[in-house]
Amino acid sequence: xSEVKVIQWDELLQFLFRKKRFTDPIATNGxxxxxxxFAIGWRKCSTKNEQFGLYGSVGKIENAKDxxxxxGANLSSVGCILGQSLRYVGDNxxxxxxxxxxxxxxxxFDQVNYEANMxxxxxxxxxxxxxxxxxxxxxxxxxxxxxxxxxxxxxxFQADKWTGQIQRDASKWCTGxxxxxxxxxxxxxxxxxxxLIQVVWASSTFVHYTDPAQxxxxxxxxxxxxxxxxxxxxxxxxxxHGYYEIGERAGYQIRDGNTISCQFKV
Numbered sequence: 001x002s003e004v005k006v007i008q009w010d011e012l013l014q015f016l017f018r019k020k021r022f023t024d025p026i027a028t029n030g031x032x033x034x035x036x037x038f039a040i041g042w043r044k045c046s047t048k049n050e051q052f053g054l055y056g057s058v059g060k061i062e063n064a065k066d067x068x069x070x071x072g073a074n075l076s077s078v079g080c081i082l083g084q085s086l087r088y089v090g091d092n093x094x095x096x097x098x099x100x101x102x103x104x105x106x107x108x109f110d111q112v113n114y115e116a117n118m119x120x121x122x123x124x125x126x127x128x129x130x131x132x133x134x135x136x137x138x139x140x141x142x143x144x145x146x147x148x149x150x151x152x153x154x155x156x157f158q159a160d161k162w163t164g165q166i167q168r169d170a171s172k173w174c175t176g177x178x179x180x181x182x183x184x185x186x187x188x189x190x191x192x193x194x195x196l197i198q199v200v201w202a203s204s205t206f207v208h209y210t211d212p213a214q215x216x217x218x219x220x221x222x223x224x225x226x227x228x229x230x231x232x233x234x235x236x237x238x239x240x241h242g243y244y245e246i247g248e249r250a251g252y253q254i255r256d257g258n259t260i261s262c263q264f265k266v
Contacts, residue, residue: 024038035139
């Protein structure tokens with residue numbers, strides 16, 4: 001990678017590490033066995049009287065709302081960096097992914113406010129509703145993804161365990177770590193991640209799992225994944241057909257940057 005690209009990815013990773021302040025690790029991912037997974041973007045709400053909303057710990061956001069809003073203003077740069085890395089993947093794949101998300105009508109992970117008349121996932125680098133990132137010896141069980149997404153879009157970096165800065169010191173790199181496709185007898189060595197590893201594949205078709213890297217005292221292997229959950233896609237479909245305009249559902253709220261409140265969990 002060029003030095004300019006390294007600086008861009010460096011800023012992205014450090015930004016994600018700062019976002020951890022406002023969210024809790026995901027505990028309900030069925031395949032997760034070890035390590036931590038965090039998320040930014042949109043999800044189907046499980047709280048009563050809500051439609052969908054942003055990932056986040058409402059109490060943590062309330063304690064530093066100005067900082068949280070400032071971070072939201074910088075999310076578009078995250079989408080641009082990730083989108084640019086996919087722009088020239090073969091067979092017009094990025095365009096196909098964008099068109100698929102537009103058809104779902106889901107908001108993009110880099111927008112913090114939702115407006116009914118605002119085109120969802122429109123723009124040069126709008127391509128996913130949720131961005132998850134993993135670290136600290138992340139490991140999961142063999143599975144196929146149940147997301148609405150056509151493909152898994154994933155990136156891996158060696159990063160400073162505390163700041164997220166790209167680890168350039170080879171003597172501090174993690175060892176081990178594999179993305180394994182057991183039925184195909186194939187795996188990708190994530191310990192070879194001395195810059196960036198980027199993978200795109202049909203994750204709802206191929207069984208896969210992650211074996212953990214051996215983190216050390218200063219470095220962790222960070223994985224990022226962009227997708228849209230099936231539950232959110234279903235909710236957006238229901239919304240487009242008037243499901244939330246009838247009876248008591250007409251009062252169901254959307255938890256976005258304008259309405260987030262410590263009275264509700266997102």
